[in-house]
Amino acid sequence: xxxxxxxxxxxxxxxxxxxxxxxxxxxxxxxxxxxxxxxxxxxxxxxxxxxxxxxxxxxxxxxxxxxxxxxxxxxxxxxxxxxxxxxxxxxxxxxxxxxxxxxxxxxxxxxxxxxxxxxxxxxxxxxxxxxxxxxxxxxxxxxxxxxxxxxxxxxxxxxxxxxxxxxxxxxxxxxxxxxxxxxxxxxxxxxxxxxxxxxxxxxxxxxxxxxxxxxxxxxxxxxxxxxxxxxxxxxxxxxxxxxxxxxxxxxxxxxxxxxxxxxxxxxxxxxxxxxxxxxxxxxxxxxxxxxx
Amino acid sequence: xxxxxxxxxxxxxxxxxxxxxxxxxxxxxxxxxxxxxxxxxxxxxxxxxxxxxxxxxxxxxxxxxxxxxxxxxxxxxxxxxxxxxxxxxxxxxxxxxxxxxxxxxxxxxxxxxxxxxxxxxxxxxxxxxxxxxxxxxxxxxxxxxxxxxxxxxxxxxxxxxxxxxxxxxxxxxxxxxxxxxxxxxxxxxxxxxxxxxxxxxxxxxxxxxxxxxxxxxxxxxxxxxxxxxxxxxxxxxxxxxxxxxxxxxxxxxxxxxxxxxxxxxxxxxxxxxxxxxxxx
Numbered sequence: 001x002x003x004x005x006x007x008x009x010x011x012x013x014x015x016x017x018x019x020x021x022x023x024x025x026x027x028x029x030x031x032x033x034x035x036x037x038x039x040x041x042x043x044x045x046x047x048x049x050x051x052x053x054x055x056x057x058x059x060x061x062x063x064x065x066x067x068x069x070x071x072x073x074x075x076x077x078x079x080x081x082x083x084x085x086x087x088x089x090x091x092x093x094x095x096x097x098x099x100x101x102x103x104x105x106x107x108x109x110x111x112x113x114x115x116x117x118x119x120x121x122x123x124x125x126x127x128x129x130x131x132x133x134x135x136x137x138x139x140x141x142x143x144x145x146x147x148x149x150x151x152x153x154x155x156x157x158x159x160x161x162x163x164x165x166x167x168x169x170x171x172x173x174x175x176x177x178x179x180x181x182x183x184x185x186x187x188x189x190x191x192x193x194x195x196x197x198x199x200x201x202x203x204x205x206x207x208x209x210x211x212x213x214x215x216x217x218x219x220x221x222x223x224x225x226x227x228x229x230x231x232x233x234x235x236x237x238x239x240x241x242x243x244x245x246x247x248x249x250x251x252x253x254x255x256x257x258x259x260x261x262x263x264x265x266x267x268x269x270x271x272x273x274x275x276x277x278x279x280x281x282x283x284x285x286x287x288x289x290x291x292x
Numbered sequence: 293x294x295x296x297x298x299x300x301x302x303x304x305x306x307x308x309x310x311x312x313x314x315x316x317x318x319x320x321x322x323x324x325x326x327x328x329x330x331x332x333x334x335x336x337x338x339x340x341x342x343x344x345x346x347x348x349x350x351x352x353x354x355x356x357x358x359x360x361x362x363x364x365x366x367x368x369x370x371x372x373x374x375x376x377x378x379x380x381x382x383x384x385x386x387x388x389x390x391x392x393x394x395x396x397x398x399x400x401x402x403x404x405x406x407x408x409x410x411x412x413x414x415x416x417x418x419x420x421x422x423x424x425x426x427x428x429x430x431x432x433x434x435x436x437x438x439x440x441x442x443x444x445x446x447x448x449x450x451x452x453x454x455x456x457x458x459x460x461x462x463x464x465x466x467x468x469x470x471x472x473x474x475x476x477x478x479x480x481x482x483x484x485x486x487x488x489x490x491x492x493x494x495x496x497x498x499x500x501x502x503x504x505x506x507x508x509x510x511x512x513x514x515x516x517x518x519x520x521x522x523x524x525x526x527x528x529x530x531x532x533x534x535x536x537x538x539x540x541x542x543x544x545x546x547x548x549x550x551x552x553x554x555x556x557x558x559x560x561x562x563x564x565x566x567x568x569x570x571x572x
Binding site: 011012013015016017018019020022026027028030031034044089092093099100103104105106107108109110112113114115116117118120121122124125127129130132135164172173175176177179180214217218221224225227228231232245246249250253254259262263265266267269270273274277 | 307308310311312314315318319320321322324325328336337338339340341383384386387389390391394396402405406409410411412413414415416417418419420421422423424440442443444445446447448450475476479500503504506507511521522525526529536539540543546547550551553554555558562563565566568
């Protein structure tokens with residue numbers, strides 16, 4: 001293959017270039033540029049150069065630090081639980097039979113429910129007294145409360161809502177990986193007389209590492225942009241106890257119109273995202289087929 | 293031997309019970325949504341709670357559809373979703389083809405950069421993109437929600453397609469090239485037909501993503517007649533704050549199309565997960 005496709009096949013390459021320029025190069029550099037200004041969405045002409053001042057203010061802005069903390073907590077709590085839940089259910093369901101098919105199909109359902117609907121439904125479940133969850137909590141002896149008005153509880157419920165909706169996503173990935181696992185793997189271990197835990201830690205987990213890492217990455221990208229569920233469930237409240245960074249950026253940009261300040265937050269979020277993604281990818285995922 | 297069989301049976305029974313209980317617990321929120329949608333409003337707020345509606349109020353569904361322009365929003369949402377799927381299938385497969393089957397300078401570098409776009413939180417992109425689109429006069433039109441799909445369709449889809457394309461032997465394409473087929477012909481007549489499963493997966497993910505999208509329509513569409521179901525539902529909630537029965541009827545109706553799609557294509561969707569999970 002010595003032909004030169006450079007010019008003739010520009011149509012194949014063009015969309016990739018447009019994509020990279022329009023969603024990578026342009027927005028990132030523009031965000032960095034904006035973050036150096038005091039910039040109002042509706043008064044672009046009156047923007048004032050600040051240098052690094054936005055970043056300095058960020059680290060003094062308690063609301064920002066709080067929302068960053070909430071976002072990190074959300075990721076660090078929800079994603080591992082979703083993974084562990086998905087992993088063990090996948091192992092339990094990795095069997096043939098009508099019953100298992102039905103259970104698998106039903107368990108995946110929440111993934112196909114719109115986030116907005118999930119948020120609304122959980123809001124209803126947690127209505128004081130007549131909400132189903134509140135009712136159960138009362139029966140369990142927790143008393144009657146407006147649960148979504150309790151800061152810590154509201155935050156936990158946002159996380160539980162996400163686990164409820166998205167653990168089947170992890171489950172499906174892990175299950176698919178598991179059912180593609182060669183039988184000899186398990187059998188070899190059985191001859192060696194490996195126990196259940198040993199089998200899992202020595203064979204299943206190493207085999208599934210790329211799969212789990214890929215699924216986690218997709219979840220991470222999703223978790224960084226969580227919005228509508230929280231927006232309809234708690235609106236960020238009570239106070240700002242569920243105002244994750246993804247919501248706070250939106251608030252600064254499109255309610256207070258401080259787009260320079262919001263852009264600075266976006267840059268910080270980008271750095272956080274890259275650091276987490278680095279740890280997920282490192283040693284777990286290789287991009288194969290790089291020949292040529 | 294007999295006792296071993298017995299043990300196996302007992303284990304099976306325990307497994308069945310555990311899984312059944314587990315499924316029930318996780319399906320309760322959905323059950324509650326549907327149950328509420330069929331109750332009289334007075335029944336919703338009763339303590340102790342009623343698990344099943346006394347006399348199912350199917351009228352709630354008619355009332356819900358009348359209470360907000362459900363069919364209009366349904367049409368808008370479907371329209372956007374279909375355009376997104378078409379745009380993504382077309383542009384992402386073109387790009388994936390050039391990343392896997394064409395050779396050009398800087399190809400691998402650009403591929404890595406494209407993959408890197410996946411990790412950029414959308415919050416970073418929103419503000420510059422909003423400024424750009426508003427400068428172009430695209431606010432309050434469907435363009436900001438559609439055009440990006442035609443520009444590569446997102447890194448994840450390109451990645452999925454490329455991984456699949458790599459597995460198709462080059463010899464197949466070489467043979468066609470020797471016969472004098474143009475590159476576009478090879479792409480459309482050989483590559484795409486061979487890639488149906490992964491194209492299907494990409495369609496499902498794109499559909500799901502577009503159908504669920506809340507932030508995009510909220511930000512760009514100011515005219516209520518242009519809204520999608522997700523945004524429409526939110527405003528429904530603001531208007532009928534505690535009319536849970538109607539709100540849940542509207543929610544059930546909104547959730548239904550995707551759930552039906554899921555059950556119809558369940559097998560393909562499952563294998564789609566397998567495809568994306570094996571992306572190494």
